[in-house]
Amino acid sequence: MSTTPELFEAVIELPDSAASARYESLVGLDEIKERLNKEAQLLLHPTSLDQWSQRFHQTHIPACDAFADRHPVFLFAGDVGTGKTALAESFGDHVARSIGVPIYLYRLSLASRGSGAVGEMTQLLAAAFDEVRRVAAAPPGRDDEYTSAVILLIDEADALAQSREASQMHHEDRAGVNALIRGINSLTEQRLPAVVVLATNRLGAIDPAVRRRAAATFRFERPNDIQREAALTNLLRGVELRTRELGALVKATGPLDGRPYGYTYSDLFQRLVPAAVLAAYPDRRLDGGILLDVATSLEATPPFTAED
Ligand SMILES: Nc1ncnc2c1ncn2[C@@H]1O[C@H](COP(=O)(O)OP(=O)(O)OP(=O)(O)O)[C@@H](O)[C@H]1O
Ligand SMILES: [Mg+2]
Structure with missing residues (x-):
């Protein structure tokens, strides 16, 4: 599957100096940044936790297993204009420098959310996840030797991942939520170095099944x-x-x-x-x-x- 312009906004390869400057310009987010970097390293560089365990305990300690099988999903939730999009688009720069592997930032464009025709949203999401899996996969014959990682940003995710329980929800939207969950599950099963970032200012509108899958939820607030x-x-x-x-x-x-x-x-x-x-x-x-x-x-x- 090739990357069509309709599916994603321009793909950004990180590290990238503009992303770095943007990341550094964000203030008041130090705690979020610190936790985000750790969580992202574990998901995007799957061997790093084991390396840590070997280094400090000379063995693989069972405590590390708590991180196995986590769904690679981060939720960025909170008030308007607090840096959710800016951080989602730039934190990969810092992570790529830490893990020494390029990270490709894919942003699902608004246009790709489909016009509502039945099946369209489902197909678009399936195609998006196909592309993410293709880029994140290890080269043939070199299992686990990942040479790239992927961040898939779905901004204003409430538009896509609305609660399937909302009574006014259109059939097509429900299908979109299901496709999103299928895509997330496929990344988890294959343990690919990819993470989906869902940003929203309406956390309550995100489908419970999607929220449950989040490895971490980051809350953004306006400055005190x-x-x-x-x-x-x-x-x-x-x-x-x-x-x-x-x-x-x-x-x-x-x-x-x-x-x-x-x-x-x-x-x-x-x-x-x-x-x-x-x-x-x-x-x-x-x-x-x-x-x-x-x-x-x-x-x-x-x-x-x-x-x-
Ligand atoms: N923590 C911050 N530090 C410095 N500048 C910030 C911060 N948060 C936001 N900004 C500035 O405001 C702009 C808009 O922020 P951003 O688009 O990331 O907000 P958002 O949380 O995604 O809002 P929305 O919920 O409306 O999408 C940023 O590009 C940046 O210039
Ligand atoms: Mg935003």
Whole structure:
């Protein structure tokens, strides 16, 4: 099966310097990154746990068997604009460098979700998993000598993996969920170095059978005061800001009376700072006053309120 443009967005081979820069630019996710890297190494480089056991215990300790037969699925769940997509598209860079094997990042494109014709979604997913298995497989005659690994990203996965129990669910969607589960099971059975990342801001809408299969669920939240302060300090390097002004900015971008939620990371990075730069450009320097004015006039993106 060849990779058709309709099936995937452009495939990215990792390591890749742009992905590395993107990964490093994500702040407030250190705990998630650390756990994600370990979990991903175990799934994408199946011998690494045994090597660890041999090194520190001089044998294969049974504790390692707890990791056998896990489904290679990660769930990235949480609020809008908190870095789910950005991390899903870039963490493979770090993992590829650690395991010394190239990782191919496949992103199922929105268009590939089919127009709803019966059978279309099922066929598209089956084709996607065929391609993932083909790329992840060891070269013929060299069992277990994997020379590449695969990350399959299904973004906004709630559109695809909706609960089969939802009464309004269309027959075709149910077939899509079943095809997804079949694809995941095939990776598990063959123990291929591939992992499926499902990203969503509606964890509750993901089918229970899919959720149950997740080897790990990572929860993304919008930044608290300390994280906003760190993000703003980093973003505003070179801008003279008094401590008092930074404090006011952290406050203005946090939860307020009448607004129980603060700014998301993307509100800070993609809205507040660009708007402030444009307000100063071309005749003024960027300062705390401009930033505060912009912060008080912008609305923070409301959280996704649908069921979770
Ligand atoms: N933790 C973060 N650190 C730095 N920048 C961030 C972070 N999270 C998000 N951003 C910025 O916001 C942009 C949008 O984030 P991203 O698309 O990853 O959000 P998301 O969690 O996938 O949101 P959605 O649920 O709406 O899909 C990123 O490309 C990045 O520029
Ligand atoms: Mg996203």
